[in-house]
Amino acid sequence: MRNLPDASSSSMASTEAADGTVRGAVGQPLRHESAERHVTGAALFTDDRAAPANLLHAYVGLSQQARGRIVALDLEAVRAAPGVVAVVTLEDIPGLRDIGPVYPGDPIFADGEVQFYGQPLFAVAASSRDAARRAVRLARVEYASLAADLSIEQGLAAQSFVRPSHTQRRGDAASAIAAAPYQLAGSLNVGGQEQMYLEGQVSLACRDEEGGITLYTSNQNPSEVQKLIAEVLALPLNQVTVDMRRMGGAFGGKETNANQWAVIAALLARKTGRPVKIRLARADDVTATGKRHPFRVDYRVGFDARGLIRGLDMSLAAACGFSPDLSDAIVDRAMFHSDNAYFLPTARIVGHRVKTNTASNTAFRGFGGPQGMAAIEGVIDDIARAVGRDPLDVRRDNLYGPEGGRDITHYGQKIERHILPGLIERLEQGADYRRRRGEIIAFNQRSLVLRKGIALTPVKFGISFTVQHLNQAGALIHVYTDGSIQLNHGGTEMGQGLFTKVAQIVASVLQVDVAQIRPTATRTDKVPNTSPTAASSGTDLNGMAAKNAAETIRGRLTDFAAAHFGIDPAEVRFHNNRVQLGSDHSVGFGELVQLAYRHRVSLSATGYYRTPEIYYDRERAEGRPFFYFANGAAVSEVLVDTLTGEYRVTRTDILQDVGQSLNPALDIGQIEGGYVQGMGWLTTEELVWGEDGRLQTDSPASYKIPAVGDTPEIFNVALLPDSPNVEATVFHSKAVGEPPLMLAISVWSALRDAIASLDDYRHSPRLDIPATPERVLAAVTAAVAARGMQTATTGTKAASPMEEEVAVETKEEMEPGMDA
Known part of the structure; x- marks a missing residue:
């Protein structure tokens, strides 16, 4: 690769920092925190988790009509199939049946009428994935076919919309166009796009001793799926914990579309009392999930x-x-x-x-x-x-x-x-x-x-x-008595390097090598009420929240050191894994942490950030x-x-x-x-x-x-x-x-x-x-x-x-x- 002159190069520099700076601080071309595990196969994705005892495998029966009324749904052969333990339909859901992320319209299973080819009708839990896939094919479904709109032109002709149209105006465009020396008119069709993530849709739901659910999932929005599982199972949110360590790609395809499969796994886990994993085959994944909008x-x-x-x-x-x-x-x-x-x-x-x-x-x-x-x-x-x-x-x-x-x-925003x-x-x-x-x-x-x-x-x-309220994030940092640090925030790692960047931010604030910081799985029991990792805002939001938490800890350590050593807080300076105390004395970061612990200084902090100055009328x-x-x-x-x-x-x-x-x-x-x-x-x-x-x-x-x-x-x-x-x-x-x-x-x-x-x-x-x-x-x-x-x-x-x-x-x- 040849780069333009006088610009940053894409070649990977050594993680060894220049003299006087911590290794892995902001601005250094550090490799992805899981890069080695990715290429060696050691990185654990949701499907790689060791199978819990009594694990069941779920699969879904998909419609074979683009649009039609369901006349009959005969599942007797499905229930009798080898290995089948449970079958669920819309009628088996104890709570919310519609999991639309913003507006209603997304039933977990088709509700009387099939709306697209590949829409889930029911789900099965069986002793193996193969047994579940074979069983769902035994369903007998009768449809009364209805006219389907498959193109934009058909939908426009029928005036069929999922939400009202919206208009932005500045001045009188029609008059300006008519008065212009030249005019052109044209049209363009822009196709959709499949996300084609390497790791397909997958979730593992485990029921705990109190009847709650712990979910391991490939999902960009842990807090949303926590909320939906709680609503579908009629549970309070504190009985649902979602754990998301890494995704093998997402690109938006797991912001809302991952929720349905997670909810189905949780529903079957609640019904059977056993852990349930669902993993869609690629063809079914592509058929049943949404794309970029044409x-x-x-x-x-x-x-x-x-x-x-x-x-x-x-x-x-x-x-x-x-x-x-x-x-x-x-x-x-x-x-x-x-x-x-x-x-x-x-x-x-x-x-x-x-x-x-x-x-x-x-x-x-x-x-x-x-x-x-x-x-x-x-x-x-x-x-x-x-x-x-x-x-x-x-x-x-x-x-x-x-x-x-x-x-x-x-739309009225000034370009600054x-x-x-x-x-x-x-x-x-x-x-x-x-x-x-x-x-x-x-x-x-x-x-x-x-x-x-x-x-x-x-x-x-x-x-x-x-959507204004989504522009917020939280983080949690623990500093342990040996100076090592555990970092958690609401962002999800899908291969883009978010965890690496946020760790570098914390390393820069606390002036410690990034190797001392361990990012941990995104979990709803550590940082609650998080926004999806989307809109290019993962680092902006979660990085600022983590920076806020790190600055809180740094402030506590600064105040303690100033009081303990009898110096002005301005004389306490964090630099290159050490803390300078006045002009002639310094201690290692870990030493100061140990001393602060002995003097009962809190070494854990939450951070929070919300984006300022944004609105849309x-x-x-x-x-x-x-x-x-x-x-x-x-x-x-x-x-x-x-x-x-x-x-x-x-x-x-x-x-x-x-x-x-x-x-x-x-x-x-x-x-x-x-x-x-x-x-x-x-x-x-x-x-x-x-x-x-x-x-x-x-x-x-x-x-x-x-x-x-x-x-x-x-x-x-x-x-x-x-x-x-x-x-x-x-x-x-x-x-x-x-x-x-x-x-x-x-x-x-x-x-x-x-x-x-x-x-x-x-x-x-x-x-x-x-x-x-x-x-x-x-x-x-x-x-x-x-x-x-x-x-x-x-x-x-x-x-x-x-x-x-x-x-x-x-x-x-x-x-x-x-x-x-």
Whole structure:
């Protein structure tokens, strides 16, 4: 990997700290705390736990209809099957039957009517997993089929919604568009995406001697599943404990979708009095759980001769599935991000929550933001083709800026810092964008079959939960008498390195080596009432809570040392595993801890944090929903075979602003992974449903996620230097979980650029997402046809305005070198 000049490198540095600092403090590129266990297989996931005595295995019977009324459900053969111990249906639930996370609509089992193909109807507990899977197939179910809406268009035509539509307005967009010198209208279909986590949905429920439940689960939201189990079993929350040490990936697919399986395991454990584990097979997991929301986007835009937007009217219609789940907030976030990095002087943004008879779609990395941002980037590309300018120039002209009132979003939040103009300029120069643009145009003019494309796209992504009360976190720290530390907080570790970063934060506050700190499993009996690990806020929230707890302990130790040694508190200084006491005396951290214990000083503390200054007035559709924005940009170059539609990404350059990086190695790893995952969403990951409503792409055999060979041949990733967060985040860092995914929009834009070259960049090709080779080939065919019509009309081939502009720039850049 080659990095941009003067930027942080992704190579893993030694964990040995520089002189004078603790090992593993904030800013050091420390490896993931479980990295060695991951690669050796020693890391214990939920399914790896030693089987408790008398363990039963659960499985679910799934519907075979997209929509229908259940006429008969005969489970006699299921109950009589070998190894079966218990069968449960909706009628066996003692408490709450609907586990909708925000709004009702998610029954544990189908309630009289099947809403999608693969909806759970009942569950079985048996002596083995195989016995349970065989048993559920013996059920006899009769349906009275009902008409099913499988597409956004069908749902819109039926005016079927899971929640009311919402509108954000600034000014009179219709009038501004009508008055603009130029107008465009278009539409875009944006496909969904399967989370495809390595570890599937799995939970183990154990009943305790008092009738309560201890749950071991792969779940991003331990407090929510604790609450749901308590409500379903009619128990108080203090009788349910949830333990979550690590997940083998989640990406949003275990924020709400993990709850159903955990509740079913707990229900069967309560009924049988025995521990119950449920682990879905991959095909059933993919069939029965929600995905990233597919969207249909329709827009009208007015602009001037340079491509400066005067007004935008955009409709965002999401396929939500059969229930609300998190769709309200997801569509809201798509609306919030329908500007991406661009000032919209007048705008009307409408978000529709369309009901479809598919599994209820749910959280996925970016949470609606990617769909809104892809939409506006497509609009910018369309405008650029219409005015004959390089899309990068149109992007730069439309950026938010500090002058002329161009710093307020269409929902009323002021952009406090304008990082993107400088960041884009740095990336443009470091990636040689202008020179490469000229070379690509020249290549395309002489190449008959292969075409190249290039695009630089920015990212401005808001950080915070859009639901205000979720922006809070807690932590618990124990310091033991030998100076070792146990750390617990409400965040969940799903491979992203959250536990590592929070341990580094505590190490920095207490000035001890990170090796002295042991992060422990996220548990609801240690830190209660936690928020899900989502919205890129895991480190922001839990890191600040842990910092608060560590500072409390440090304050106690400081006050004790000052009193005990008769010095001013200002003379007590923690540094590099020791505590300086005045000018001529110091003790080791462990020594001071032992002394404090003997003098009855508390060495345990809780910490708490809530994000300040955020709100959103839904009635007025305005507010400050985000604490700050994370920024970045990517240049991607592609090579397209116009005879087959096949293509590859040949080079990518990324520059990402992460503030003051807590861990450069983990941050760059997240950027690389997020980009590649976004590339999969935009190019190869296609969800296909049959006419019967059954998901056809239910395994890696039919659903194509990116592999190592799909990564760019040249992949340069760098962190923007000297850019601490001005907001009071933990050590002035910025979130890095979700924002990098949207950097991959540059690949989609580059594909459109390559296809546009076939028509001399005069028209912007229609290319729905994902841009599979089939869709690329269809767009190529349309571009060739458009060029043929143009040639037939004019009789000659003239250079497009962008070709002429680039030719002049290239000549000016080359002349000094030629003289030399």
